[in-house]
Amino acid sequence: MPVLSHTALSEMMYEMFAKAGAPPDEARIVSDHLIESSLMGHDSHGVWRATGYAKGMQKGVSPASGYEIVKETPATRVIDAKGGLGIVAAYKAMEGAVEKARSRTFGAVGIHRCGHCGRLGAFPMLAAREGMIGLCFLNGGARFTAPFGGTSRRIPPNPLSVAFPRREGEPVMLDVTTSVVAGGKIQVKEARGEKLPEGWMIDAEGKHVDDPARFMKDAAVLPLGGFQFGHKGFGLGLVIEALAGGLTWAGCSSEKPTRGASGFLAMAINIADFIPLSDFEQEIERLVEWVKSSDRLPGVEEILVPGEVEQRAREQRIREGIYVEDRTWNEMVETARELGVEAPKA
Amino acid sequence: MPVLSHTALSEMMYEMFAKAGAPPDEARIVSDHLIESSLMGHDSHGVWRATGYAKGMQKGVSPASGYEIVKETPATRVIDAKGGLGIVAAYKAMEGAVEKARSRTFGAVGIHRCGHCGRLGAFPMLAAREGMIGLCFLNGGARFTAPFGGTSRRIPPNPLSVAFPRREGEPVMLDVTTSVVAGGKIQVKEARGEKLPEGWMIDAEGKHVDDPARFMKDAAVLPLGGFQFGHKGFGLGLVIEALAGGLTWAGCSSEKPTRGASGFLAMAINIADFIPLSDFEQEIERLVEWVKSSDRLPGVEEILVPGEVEQRAREQRIREGIYVEDRTWNEMVETARELGVEAPKA
Numbered sequence: 001m002p003v004l005s006h007t008a009l010s011e012m013m014y015e016m017f018a019k020a021g022a023p024p025d026e027a028r029i030v031s032d033h034l035i036e037s038s039l040m041g042h043d044s045h046g047v048w049r050a051t052g053y054a055k056g057m058q059k060g061v062s063p064a065s066g067y068e069i070v071k072e073t074p075a076t077r078v079i080d081a082k083g084g085l086g087i088v089a090a091y092k093a094m095e096g097a098v099e100k101a102r103s104r105t106f107g108a109v110g111i112h113r114c115g116h117c118g119r120l121g122a123f124p125m126l127a128a129r130e131g132m133i134g135l136c137f138l139n140g141g142a143r144f145t146a147p148f149g150g151t152s153r154r155i156p157p158n159p160l161s162v163a164f165p166r167r168e169g170e171p172v173m174l175d176v177t178t179s180v181v182a183g184g185k186i187q188v189k190e191a192r193g194e195k196l197p198e199g200w201m202i203d204a205e206g207k208h209v210d211d212p213a214r215f216m217k218d219a220a221v222l223p224l225g226g227f228q229f230g231h232k233g234f235g236l237g238l239v240i241e242a243l244a245g246g247l248t249w250a251g252c253s254s255e256k257p258t259r260g261a262s263g264f265l266a267m268a269i270n271i272a273d274f275i276p277l278s279d280f281e282q283e284i285e286r287l288v289e290w291v292k293s294s295d296r297l298p299g300v301e302e303i304l305v306p307g308e309v310e311q312r313a314r315e316q317r318i319r320e321g322i323y324v325e326d327r328t329w330n331e332m333v334e335t336a337r338e339l340g341v342e343a344p345k346a
Numbered sequence: 347m348p349v350l351s352h353t354a355l356s357e358m359m360y361e362m363f364a365k366a367g368a369p370p371d372e373a374r375i376v377s378d379h380l381i382e383s384s385l386m387g388h389d390s391h392g393v394w395r396a397t398g399y400a401k402g403m404q405k406g407v408s409p410a411s412g413y414e415i416v417k418e419t420p421a422t423r424v425i426d427a428k429g430g431l432g433i434v435a436a437y438k439a440m441e442g443a444v445e446k447a448r449s450r451t452f453g454a455v456g457i458h459r460c461g462h463c464g465r466l467g468a469f470p471m472l473a474a475r476e477g478m479i480g481l482c483f484l485n486g487g488a489r490f491t492a493p494f495g496g497t498s499r500r501i502p503p504n505p506l507s508v509a510f511p512r513r514e515g516e517p518v519m520l521d522v523t524t525s526v527v528a529g530g531k532i533q534v535k536e537a538r539g540e541k542l543p544e545g546w547m548i549d550a551e552g553k554h555v556d557d558p559a560r561f562m563k564d565a566a567v568l569p570l571g572g573f574q575f576g577h578k579g580f581g582l583g584l585v586i587e588a589l590a591g592g593l594t595w596a597g598c599s600s601e602k603p604t605r606g607a608s609g610f611l612a613m614a615i616n617i618a619d620f621i622p623l624s625d626f627e628q629e630i631e632r633l634v635e636w637v638k639s640s641d642r643l644p645g646v647e648e649i650l651v652p653g654e655v656e657q658r659a660r661e662q663r664i665r666e667g668i669y670v671e672d673r674t675w676n677e678m679v680e681t682a683r684e685l686g687v688e689a690p691k692a
Contacts, residue, residue, distance in 0.1 A: 073619045075421075075451040105421040106452035110620060133588060147649045150640030155633075162585045164592070172588070174581035181575065197574070206643040224571060224578055227643075228543070229527065232570055234637075235520035235652040239508045241633050242479060242518070246510070247620040252633035273419045274456060274593040287501075287587050287598035291580075294496030297552040297573075303493045306581040 002329045002346030003321040010035040012336060012344055013050045019339040020057035026088045027057075033087045037119045038322050041313035044184040045119035048328040051335045053085075061085055061115065070249065075104040078249055081114035086264070089114040090136070094123040094266040098130050101268035108267040110248030112259050116140075121175030121310070124163035127268040128171035131277045133164045135269075137244040140262030143253050145179040146220035148234035151206050153220045155253045156262075157182055158240040163307070165277070167285035173307030178237040180222045180230075186215045199226045348675045348692030349667040356381040358682060358690055359396045365685040366403035372434045373403075379433045383465040384668050387659035390530045391465040394674040397681045399431075404685075407431055407461065416595065421450040424595055427460035432610070435460040436482070440469040440612040444476050447614035454613040456594030458605050462486075467521030467656070470509035473614040474517035477623045479510040481615075483590040486608030489599050491525040492566035494580035497552050499566045501599045503528055504586040509653070511623070513631035519653030524583040526568045526576075532561045545572045 010031050017027035030053055038046030062084050071078040077096055081089040093109035100107025117123075120136050127134025141156040157177035165171045181200050189196055190212035201209040201219045209219040224233025243265050245252035250263025271280045292303045324332070324346075333343045356377050363373035376399055384392030408430050417424040423442055427435040439455035446453025463469075463484060470480025487502040503523035511517045527546050535542055536558035547555040547565045555565040570579025589611050591598035596609025617626045638649045670678070670692075679689045 071620065073451060076619050078620055104450065104452075105419060106450075106454075108452075108615075108620075133593075147637040147640050149646040150637070150642055150649050152640035154637050154640050162581075162588075164585075164588045172584060174585060176578040176581060180571075199574075204641050224575065225526075228545075229570065231652070232522040235508075235522060238518060238633065238637075238651065239510075239520060242508075242510045242626075242630060245633075246626045246629050247479075247615075247617065249621055249625075252629045252636075254629075254632040254636040255639075258629065258632075269454075269593075271593065273422050274417065274424055274454075275595055279595075280588075280592045283592050283598045283600075283604065284588060286600040286604075287584065287591075290598075290600040291493040291496070291500050291584075293601075294493050294498035294500050295550050296496055300495040303496050305584065306577070 001326055002324050004324060004344060004346055005321050006035050006039055006318060008344035009038075009047055009322055009324070012332070012341060013047070015341040016050065016054045016332075016336050016339050017057055019341055020054045021060060022057045022062055026062055026085060029088050029091050030085065033091070033118050033122055035322075036122060039314040039317045040119075040310035041317075042119050042310070044187075047322065047324055047332075051328075051331045054335050054339065056085075056115075062088070075100050075106055075108065077109045078247075079109065079111045080249070081111050083113055084115060086115035086117035090117040090123050090264050090266065091126070093264065094126045094134065094136070094268070097266045097268040098127050098132060098134075101127070101132055101270045105270045105273040106267070108247070108265060110244075110250075111264045112248050112250035112262070114262070114264060117264050119175070120159050120161040121163070121173050121307070123266055124161050125171060125173060128163035128165050128173070130268075131165060131271055133269040133271060134162065135267040136161045137240045137265045137267075138263070139241050139244040139250065139253065140264065142183065142216065144183065144215065144221050145223055145237060146202065148223055148230040151202055151204050151220055155237050155241060157221070158237040158244070160240055164271075164284065165281050166288060167278075167281040170307060170311050172284065172288070172305055173310070175306070178224050178233045178240060180224050180226055180233065183215065183221070186212050186221070190215070347672060348670050350670060350690060350692055351667050352381050352385055352664060354690035355384075355393055355668060355670070358678070358687065359393070361687040362396065362400045362678075362682050362685050363403055365687055366400045367406060368403045368408055372408055372431060375434050375437050376431065379437070379464050379468055382468060385660040385663045386465075386656035387663075388465050388656070390533075393668065393670055393678075397674075397677045400681050400685065402431075402461075408434070421446050421452055421454065423455045424593075425455065425457045426595070427457050429459055430461060432461035432463040436463040436469050436610050436612065437472070439610065440472045440480065440482070440614070443612045443614040444473050444478060444480075447473070447478055447616045451616050451619040452613070454593075454611060456590075456596075456612075457610045458594050458596035458608070460608070460610060463610050465521070466505050466507040467509070467519050467653075469612055470507050471517060471519060474509035474511050474519070476614075477511060477617055479615040479617060480508065481613040482507045483586045483611045483613075484609070485587050485590040485596065485599065486610065488529065488562065490529065490561065490567050491569055491583060492548065494569055494576040497548055497550050497566055501583050501587060503567070504583040504590070506586060510617075510630065511627050512634055513624075513627040516653060516657050518630065518634070518651055519656065521652075524570050524579045524586060526570050526572055526579065529561065529567070532558050532567070536561070
């Protein structure tokens, strides 16, 4: 399996995307996003998507070429991305939210009709690095989650991501679904030929489904909290429908969703309008110290706060390089050659 | 066990609070809050607290008498409630957030040093009835929840409540903790002499604790998601620390929290600045219909959206009256007599 430095991979992707027709800033946003996802251990949102993106760009997919602001106020903006690159649209949405929050305390930018938004945890970090709380909500993707008490596929996993600064080190960064488990985790089980544990997926009678291959067919994933406390995950999932679907014009999940019901909302909150930023960061630092001082379950070496797993993977992969599966690498090299881009030595 | 009409109980409580020294508007807010909680089936936040509130008011506890705005911007306000009535402070905070959101799209009011805020689900409904999304966050109370991977009591159950309007019927209203279970549910088990199920509470070694009496002693409650997915509940709990503790000046959970680390944040989002309200309400209605059309688990008669359980309890109790336990009723009658208030006939 080839191991490559993140800088070489990032440059290769940038060249591919630029040659495939993406404007330079969009090629940079997408290559940065994919390399960061791979560095952070979220390979499902990382380098292996490069070939797909390059081919999409060759067909002219790009939000900058055609997105339209359908509604704007000093604190809000709603964008019709017209099927363009979700990563770029989401990135620009968060940039817009931060800009609005600078003068209005709160800023929110919603998008409808956009492509796959990539790794949701990437975007609120833009706000956290500006001394703000960043929040992102998404109601897109396959509607495979059952309502609490139900067994049918009804809403997407409806993730949210939140990031905020602390005094030391990287911001706290949460990126979770409101379904009990993300679809990617089920697909990894399938790829590895493993069965699913109890409490992940059910059939129409509510019986446990252990075959991950049924994920995209008839089985439904439980809401976070499962059989006993799934009203919490289900309720949070509906809140995200309201924010990411309702406010953005994307529409909410339904039998025939308005405008596809795949919406993204980026929000930023300017901390300094509540409390001096240094006081806030100090409080978060004390909180982190306090939860880390907890006794631990057997086998747990350290209490980690959200985002630390990713940061540690990132440090390791910057040092050691990124492993790319042979198949992904061969596809990338071939696509690069077609585009006239030289592949780095693996 | 006495059964009383909600109107008679509400009037009795109002008179008690007014005679106990609360200003009329505060007496009304608290009596309305307690009666609504009892009507909605949340007895733990209802009428049984009336005597305690009356006695507190006799001692002069009241936010209106002494609260102080420590920071204000067009979209934000931070209040030092100086130990006053949490229900009144939270109510006024949400009113303030709605007012600010009317002109600024978003409004948020934070409180620190306030008493018990009552039933958190009550407040975002004020926003939902004004065509807004209401959100409340609280990091107060006993710090009995373990971090993910940990076994020590570190953060409170950190609840959030959210409400938003739909086209038909009452707003959707979610009111949940980010711990696997609320403390009140454990105390009910104790009162009934029942053992706790697996996955609620653990000891220092991470072993299941089935004795609810250990709740306020040494045992810790797991975060929502439990042993497998508790990073989600824990992460959400930290987000609520940042919002309700960090922004409000209350401070976050720590060994010696700044200003007590019991903060409340009320937030309102004016929907019409994103999309016409009727379009939003229509989307939520379609979403509700869609999730309700799901097949159901054995024994489940209907899929309910957040807030419907409460609405049905409310309709029933308005018709049939509110049951008050003998002990609670006797205490109330005695306190009422001391205050010169006539009790209604049970």
